[in-house]
Amino acid sequence: MTIKKTLILHGAIIIGLLVLTGVFAVRDVGNLSASSRYMEIQERLNSSFLEMRLSEKNYFLFKDDLAIDDILVMVQAAGETLDSLNQDMVRAIGLQKYQDLRLALGQYRQQVERIATGKSRDEASENILREAGRRLMEVSNRLTEDERTKIGALITKTKQGMLASFLLILILAVFFTPLIYRRILASLNKVSQLAMDISEGRFRKIDGPVSSDELGAVIRAMNTMSEQLRLREDELVQSRKLNSLGILTAGVAHEITNPLNNISMIAQTYEAVYDILPREERIGFMRKVTAECERIQAIVINLLDFAKPKVASFLCGDVNDVVRRTLQLVRNMLDVSNIEVVLDLAEGLPCVRMDEHQICQVFVNIITNAIQAMSPGQTLAIRTKPAPGYEGVVIDFQDTGKGIPPEILSNIFDPFFSTKGVDGTGLGLSVSYGIIKNHLGTITAQSEVNKGTTFEIVLPAAKPMEDDDE
């Protein structure tokens, strides 16, 4: 079920319960109000009946005919009250009880009239009157008592209903609301963790089953985005590599042209002096040609190796070896730019789990930037040392170039950020950052304008498990 539907259902249940509670409360209050009105009528009737019985007593004690007349007046008034409130009373106590009361009053009236007309004033008639009066009081009292019980029950029922509704709403609020929010928050937490990882260059995916709600859709979209970003990063790595290749080309052309020129000059000289050369010297000439060919071959192999797209393969390796190999690759660039490299490589460094080609590419990027930032005759210092506790290796590239202004130093790892105009893609350091992050390492830069820039890379040491195959 979607979060929207869950929240709507949850809200609807609570509102429904509140409405039901309200409806029952209004109904019960209506019933109580009707009962209370009836009780007033009943109290009036009761006191009227009591007065009749008092007059009846006066008649029996003093044989006072006036008392009988009083009773008749009161019976008449009570009868009229019953008639006028007929509907209210039937609604309050029901037809049967109303008729019972009506009947008791009718019988009492009948008996009073008999005595009043003098038809029967004997002791038997008087007993019947006394009995009818007693019955009338009994019926009336019973009705009062019934109504009291009914009101008590109604109050109890209303209380219970209100309490039950309150408890239901409380259970929903206390148990189900947190359940819904916990579900939403758990998914949000996953999403925010993934977003954090992506922002730091770790393009992973959320594994496991994904819910079918809105957050599930967000997770699926972010998984796709993460995968796309990973693919794009691979493309960036390759495009940056090709860009570095472009920068290297000038140096490479120089590097290849020199041995080519040597071969050409040897061949021309060989041709000119062939007839006068002794056998040993001819062989000497040809060996020089072979050596120059090998020079060209080594350059071409290096170049092809650098340009070829590769699937990252993480193996334990020596950072110093990668530094030396990188220097071979950029040696000519350094030479033609007249940049001196000072190497300070610590011995006995811990083994680092890395993709040597990718790390080499990072080093090429940093050295290329350093060369471009420096003037001929300046120095690039490359140092390696163990990280504190031998938990990794620190590689420093310290140039003495023009430096990076502090206001842009924080942007240098951003994709497409370049200070070189058309000569830079702005991808080199961003790709380098991605590669180092992928190696769980860090890359930072410190710079001072006109003094130089230092890039520090820290790569974690391989865990003993990783290089222990026994």
Place this chain on the structure above:
Amino acid sequence: MSKPTVMVIDDEKIVGDMSKYHLEAAGFEVETFIDPAKALERFKEKHFDVVVTDLKMKNIDGMEVLKVVKQASPRTQVIMITAFAHLNTAIEALRGQVFDFFPKPFKIKDFVASVSRALESVPPAA
């Protein structure tokens, strides 16, 4: 009459060796250097009629060599060789200052002929 003197500076040893052979065969006195700093030191000691220098070298490049040579001896002709054949703007900038320009790889015959022409065009001493 002493032989005309030629200095060849290139960090590729073979260029110096092969040039030396052909230039000497053409009747020049040749000294070769793979380190431009040492070459300039030598230039202070001895007059050379023609200096052949590579453009891109370690420490000191061909432009610097040109500047020093022309300052010390305006009559000395400079021939530039380079593996950077695409440096057209640099080459253009050098027109008028250098006698000739050879992108590598070049024909030794043309190169020797150029050195000979350079010698012929050396302006007479004041």
